[in-house]
Amino acid sequence: MSVALLQPWALVALVAGLVPLLLHLTRSTEATPTPFAALRWLDARVRPKRRVRLHEMLLLVLRLLLVAGVALLLARPVWTGAPFAPAHWVGVADGVDVAAARALVDDAGADWHRLAPGFPSLADAYPPADAPIASLLRELDARLPARTRVTVVVPEALGGHDAERVRLARAIDWRVLPGRTPDPPAAAPGAPVLLALRGGAEAESARRVLRAIVAAWNQRDPGRYTLDPAPVSATLPPAGAWLAWLDAPPTAELTEWIEAGGTALIDARTATDAPASGHDARGEPIAYEVRVGRGRRVELAAGFAPASLPAMLDADFPARLHALFAPAPPPPARAQAASIAPVQALQAPAPLPEPLDLPLACALALVFALERLLASGRRAEAAA
DSSP: OOEEESOGGGGGGGGGGHHHHHHHHHHHTTOOOOOOGGGGGSOGGGSOOOOOOOOOHHHHHHHHHHHHHHHHHHTOEEEOSOOOOOSEEEEEOTTSOHHHHHHHSOOTTOEEEESSTTOOBTTSOOOOOOOOHHHHHHHHHHHSOTTOEEEEEEEEEEESOOSSOOEESSOOEEEEEEEEOOOOOOOOTTOOEEEEEEEOGGGHHHHHHHHHHHHHHHHHSTTOEEEEEEETTSOOOOTTOEEEEESSOOOHHHHHHHHTTOEEEESOOOOTTOOEEEEOTTSOEEEEEEEETTEEEEEESSOSSTTTOGGGGSTTHHHHHHHHHSOOOOOOOEEEGGGSOOEEOSOOOOOOOEEOHHHHHHHHHHHHHHHHHHHHHHHHHHHO
16 A cells, blocks of 8 residues: 555656745845944954845745645656455345344454345345345455455355356355345236237237137136227227237337337337247247337237238147247246355456545645735735
């Protein structure tokens, strides 16, 4: 930990300190000698001699400090030491009993936090957060100084990790306690679903097919699905509904509805490089999924008719169409915490130097204010 200069050649400006020194010397020699009659009878060897004296020493010191401070500011000083940080930082993940974690890590001087976004203090009330543990560990590794000892207490069944072990620039004391990461809130089972049909004049056949499909869905979940057929000019359904936009070109209003988080099934394929979202019994793609903002646009491979889309004649087509609308379940993201402990495989980054321009400029402003105050006082005394 030390102070370094990014532009040391700027210290040449210290030569300007000679200016206030010469000014004070010049002012001290401006005294007018006054003849004294008794001095003519004294021997020359004992006569008073003139000496160079500096007056207003405090004012001179302040001005010299100003010059030296400006030169140092031009040299751009930086602090190369690491900022203050606790010697032992402990993070507790969701799903861990806090009392058991404190008993496991017996360190009264440790700084305890929750392994959650923002790393709040363990004493603060904080609801469980659905945040990836791997991302939090990487953020923690980049935020804390290299010399800080880090201990992380996680539950035995840990979720929110990546497909591989986390690689960090420091070694982490990985502690495992019985427990499991809380499950994310699940959607209410059996929530009503509205399937809205918006189509042109040729969408009458699609309306009959969708009515039969909705009836098949309701055989599994009675009364859950409702069909709302209407022309293209009708108002779009509310958020959370499913929309079948058939036999009509997409509009700007439809795009805004999808971007807000809606899911729309259209019979016009516009994206040629989109991934297939479903296949029929012969392995042919039924539709392609395109992400638009927060929503999805499911584009059928052909028109919504048996002649162009033979998959509509399959007995399992209602289930396949339901899978196109329903979001895919999230992949399993929970594993044994003991087997995915982070490894130290990266080089620790060098701490960035912290510039000292602001505190030095504040100190110079204070010295300048004192110098002006003292100089104006001296001037007022001289005028009196």
